[in-house]
Amino acid sequence: MKKFLNNPEDFVDEMLEGIYRAHPEVTYANDDKRCYVTANPVPGKVGIVTGGGSGHLPTFLGFVGKNMLDGCGVGGVFQSPSSDQLLEVTKYVDQGAGVLHLYGNYTGDIMNFDMASELAELDDIETAAVVGNDDVASSVVGEEHKRRGVAGIFFLYKAAGAAAAAMKPLAEVKRIAEKAKERTRTMGVALSACIVPEIGKASFQIGEDEMEIGMGIHGEPGISRKKLAPADAVVDEMMDRIFAEQNYAKGDEVAVLMNGLGGTPLEELYILYRRLGQLMDEKGVKIRHVWLGEFATSMEMAGFSISVLHLDDELEPLIAAETNTPFFKHFSN
Amino acid sequence: MKKFLNNPEDFVDEMLEGIYRAHPEVTYANDDKRCYVTANPVPGKVGIVTGGGSGHLPTFLGFVGKNMLDGCGVGGVFQSPSSDQLLEVTKYVDQGAGVLHLYGNYTGDIMNFDMASELAELDDIETAAVVGNDDVASSVVGEEHKRRGVAGIFFLYKAAGAAAAAMKPLAEVKRIAEKAKERTRTMGVALSACIVPEIGKASFQIGEDEMEIGMGIHGEPGISRKKLAPADAVVDEMMDRIFAEQNYAKGDEVAVLMNGLGGTPLEELYILYRRLGQLMDEKGVKIRHVWLGEFATSMEMAGFSISVLHLDDELEPLIAAETNTPFFKHFSN
Known part of the structure; x- marks a missing residue:
């Protein structure tokens, strides 16, 4: 450990x-x-x-x-x-x-x-x-x-x-x-397990070339385990599920949280976000707010999740409000 | 990979x-x-x-x-x-x-x-x-x-x-x-290697129970490789080296950066910081500013570094100044 x-x-x-x-x-x-x-x-x-x-x-x-x-x-x-x-x-x-x-x-x-x-x-x-x-x-x-x-x-x-x-x-x-x-939906994917300190070993096994789509943040089983795909294909698959539940009109706005599960480098989150931005462009949806980084982790688990909030005129200014906690700071300027 | x-x-x-x-x-x-x-x-x-x-x-x-x-x-x-x-x-x-x-x-x-x-x-x-x-x-x-x-x-x-x-x-x-x-000194320790994307495999090998004190952020060799010690003992060893170079008087102030190298959970950084705070208390040194998180990483490398800036009256207000970049935000209130 x-x-x-x-x-x-x-x-x-x-x-x-x-x-x-x-x-x-x-x-x-x-x-x-x-x-x-x-x-x-x-x-x-x-x-x-x-x-x-x-x-x-x-x-x-x-x-x-x-x-x-x-x-x-x-x-x-x-x-x-x-x-x-x-x-x-x-x-x-x-x-x-x-x-x-x-x-x-x-x-x-x-x-x-x-x-x-x-x-x-x-x-x-x-x-x-x-x-x-x-x-x-x-x-x-x-x-x-x-x-x-x-x-x-x-x-x-x-x-x-x-x-x-x-x-x-x-x-x-x-x-x-x-x-x-x-108005919020999340999809996640994991590449590796985490280790609960008092247990001292990985919470589950996953192959060196596998990913698990939809895994929970405590290692709960996901929808499917399959061979790790290129970054863009992973985002496409995840966003298919979110798009199916969020009905966007052209010109709609969203807030996005690209969340690392702990072991995935920030560089990769930006590569994944690039694809997400392309998909939103295709739909004519504007990403009004985005945060990338580690927000909800499973200690050292590799993986990430995408959360999308479908904004409206009431929620947007609330999401835009300045925030200051020891762990999360948001200036509005 | x-x-x-x-x-x-x-x-x-x-x-x-x-x-x-x-x-x-x-x-x-x-x-x-x-x-x-x-x-x-x-x-x-x-x-x-x-x-x-x-x-x-x-x-x-x-x-x-x-x-x-x-x-x-x-x-x-x-x-x-x-x-x-x-x-x-x-x-x-x-x-x-x-x-x-x-x-x-x-x-x-x-x-x-x-x-x-x-x-x-x-x-x-x-x-x-x-x-x-x-x-x-x-x-x-x-x-x-x-x-x-x-x-x-x-x-x-x-x-x-x-x-x-x-x-x-x-x-x-x-x-x-x-x-x-x-007035700034840093000591780091690594538990695992990182993978350069174009190379596709770990940059070095390290045993499952080993740590490398002083490793560089590209995997450059450190001072010593030894059995992973309890968190407090790791901090003690790192701080011995920093204390040897920074001559504190009682009442002096410092700024601290507890930096995760990529794969180490934030929870562990706080456990490590707890010990660092105890050591500073013993010396009568005040930690005036502290930041914990990922600031200089090696992609997915597990490990952390401690950086200490020995403050003086000129540097303190400069360090305290508000800062706002896409990746780092510091409110002064």
Whole structure:
């Protein structure tokens, strides 16, 4: 196992110690380092809480900051945070306007967020929930509720975060998050496995010349495993699935997230993006915003995902809003 | 070779096409995509040009932007750009106040920058040069001129870039870059090799339980190859070398760059940074600024480097200045 580690059991807590050392803009609630929150809550603003397993940096905690999220329950590697932790984060970020729970579609997370929500209501904290399910590969059209949440939740964070920062009420922030969710799709492909520190070996095997289309960010099986194709052909295949679900008219605008899963060099993401740009040109669709880099990773997994948000006049300025977290900065100029 | 590629020979040019598609803030001079320049040169400002081989994103071109660099000659993977390309970039960025060439200590780069400088003088463009050599592992004290330039050049870019943005004259921008250079040291360690696309196989072999201390960013041999140690022990060994060359008094301040070489997850960088923070605490040294992530990579190489800039009252505000490039954004709030 080629990792820089001390005791594998301390992986998450030592990572968090490093993060708190580096970034005084964030802190933790209830004396529990896994209850990760902004150090600067905004009075009267709707709070937004996410949460999920570790091993995906900068997802999830990396999007806590100005104009995005207010808190994050931090689980073990690929494990849900506890309902108690999510409750404590919810209590901390509540500033009198209620709290939106915004997280990915995984059984453990849903169970623990639901429980935290019920307990928060007992404390007279109003909550609402939106569950991201952008991964096209995890089930067919008509069964979107079975789809996993992956990198595309970034757009939900950004849109809902900007709406909350504009002091919109909870119902409105929820509506914005729902709308961004309806209009976001992601497809991913993996070339190699990752290693969970406490397990110490690759989570699955894949041939030296193979790729797996649609693999999840914890190594969940994808749609097909096949011989690695040229970069342009890979993008074409992925975008076929996204185009089939997003009905573009000429002149429409999109936001794109080209996300590296951890082990794929940035150079390759730009080669892949070149092809994506050509395909959008062919359709007469304008890429109004694009971010390339590592946003939702599986530690050292090689691979990438493409997330596309089909913009409209309401979502565009929310996506364009300036953002400043320790892990993600967006100037509008 | 598990890479997302089309024809390996097109790796650099397709990457550049993707970059120009994504980032309208940059463009190219002389109708040559490898003559990478800002789209918004500032009249009367000293221009700063860097250059070097591809395969290190965001180094080198990623630091062209507001308050940093103005242009970059882009070479093939691990190859120097040509003197003609460097000349064209120099001509484009010259805004009447001269041009600083600021790049890493590699034979090919020195030769081509020197030639470009001579040709620029014939065009009445004043130039000056500062050559980064922050890599402690490449030679002993007293022979610093033999040391390679690696990730620490980031601090030279940031300090010189802020000085140029403040409309300082060329001699002053050069002096600032020299001062940042004198006060910057880097140590790196690698766990795995990278694959040059046109070669298609790993550039060297290293055992499954081995690390190489002091390896260069093109796989140049390091100081020692040994069994992979716990994260804290690796940081201790690296920092011993840096502490031996930087003489801190209690209360001194530093800026730190924890740089992933490409294949090492961000989680691990924070675990490593935790230890670095403890060591600085023990010495009573304050980490005034820290950046963690991928700044100077070797494509998919696993490993990391630590760069430390020993701040003083002149350098600190320059390092603190806001910066906005397509690849690196720094808000001061």
